Amino acid sequence: MSFRRGVVRQSKFRHVFAQAWKAEHCIDDVRVSRVTWDSPLCAVNPKFIAVIIEAGGGGAFLVVPISKSGRIDQSCPTVCGHAAPVLDIQWSPHDDNIIASASEDCTVKVWQIPDGGLTSPMTEAIVTLEGHSKRVGILAWHPTAFNILLTAGCDNVICVWNVGTGELVYQLSDAHPDLIYSVSWNKDGSAVCTCLACRCLQKRLYKLLTVKEKVHDGTRPMRAVFLSDGKILTTGFSRMSERQLALWDTKDLSEPMAVQEMDTSNGVLLPFYDPDTNMVYLGDCTIRYFEVTDESPYVHFLNLYSSKEPQRGAGFISKRGVDVNKCEIARFYKLHERKVEPISMTVPRKSDLFQGDLYPDTASLEPALLADEWIAGQDAPPLLVSLSGGYTAPPSKHRDTLRSKPKLVSQDSGTGAAPASTPTPTPTSAAKETEEEAPQPRVATRETDGNTERPKREDDILNELLAEMKALRAVVLAQSQRIELLERQLARIEDGDV
Incomplete structure (x- = not known):
């Protein structure tokens, strides 16, 4: 585009750079699946890395702690309960x-x-859908x-499932005449976008909102x-087989708001979206x-990371x-033929203080509904x-019970599986609380044989939160x-006193 040539757009993400981790921090000897299905083949959360791997006589995926590095022993236990190859894996956003x-x-x-990873092969799922x-x-x-x-x-x-009960909630079987390539929820989960030969947008999966034929x-x-x-x-791809990126306004799908052409490679571009920074990463050999x-041309190219x-x-x-x-705003785990390589996206900053402009409040483990x-x-936006201070929570023997959620129920046995340990999100501006008002955490309850169990008294929760706030104030005061x-030392130097 020729307009405004020479004018540099101001953005704190303009100088984001990517850096692969050193070889000793990679995971080696991972037999990554060769299945012919365009999926990431990998899922990562703050606790674990999961990778779909080659397996004889069925389907399996590897799960190791996020801190794992070095060689994976061939006898390492896997999740291997499927009778055919695994095509996709996804961690729950509300339980790591x-x-x-x-x-x-x-x-x-x-x-x-289990916390710490697998100690033996896992063949029995808690729910089968x-x-x-x-x-x-x-x-x-x-x-x-x-x-x-x-x-x-x-x-x-x-299909939409209630995993806790194994119940099929919705089934949409007549809206897609062709293969579904991808699915994406919107921010609050009130609508779903499906991508195939046409563009469909459903709300509650029974009302078709809008359709766009041939987005690429x-x-x-x-x-x-x-x-x-x-x-x-x-x-997607143009008629000349050039890879494309396009931005669409759901209120008017007649024409895209922006289109950018990449190259003529035949690999499918997998988009990874960060809602906190409003950045999009397109991953293949080159990220x-x-x-x-909201400013034209709406989609602004920042940089790329290339690998041979x-x-x-x-x-x-x-x-x-x-x-x-380290001002890391994103991290990928790139799958090679036999290796998992972390790649960090970092904004260069000299200050050691928390950079609040790079890290707005983010989605927590706590479900809103x-x-x-x-x-x-x-419908509800994410909590x-x-x-600030990083994800690691201060140690507390009661911290894991501050926020309770229903236990995942096995479809077969009807018994509850023990919930994973989850750190408690601190109150944020999304809750519309003032500093003068003590935050009142929502304490979820569950029904057991007609009796209501409360995970912890609200006054105990309040005391712990106040103690944590006091400790944080002390840190701020010291800084x-x-x-x-x-x-004062800098002023003395400038005045020539030192």
């Missing part, structure tokens, strides 16, 4: 120990990974409702992702990253897992947590005094 897997055996299974007639290749957890999982298969059917002219697979403001970003704004080694897939860690002390509330028609001392 829960992962779902989709397979060519037409089933979806939900697994609970059966409703597709062909292989299942797409999983998408609801962003704000607990235990709601969407699945899509090669039968062109979309090419016949190759497309991908779509909802942005925070409700717009949709798609990747391109863009910032989406081919990519089999990639995982994108949630913002709760990045290193805020229970499954029954969403099924009944409620947010501050990243302020340090800054004041340094400023």
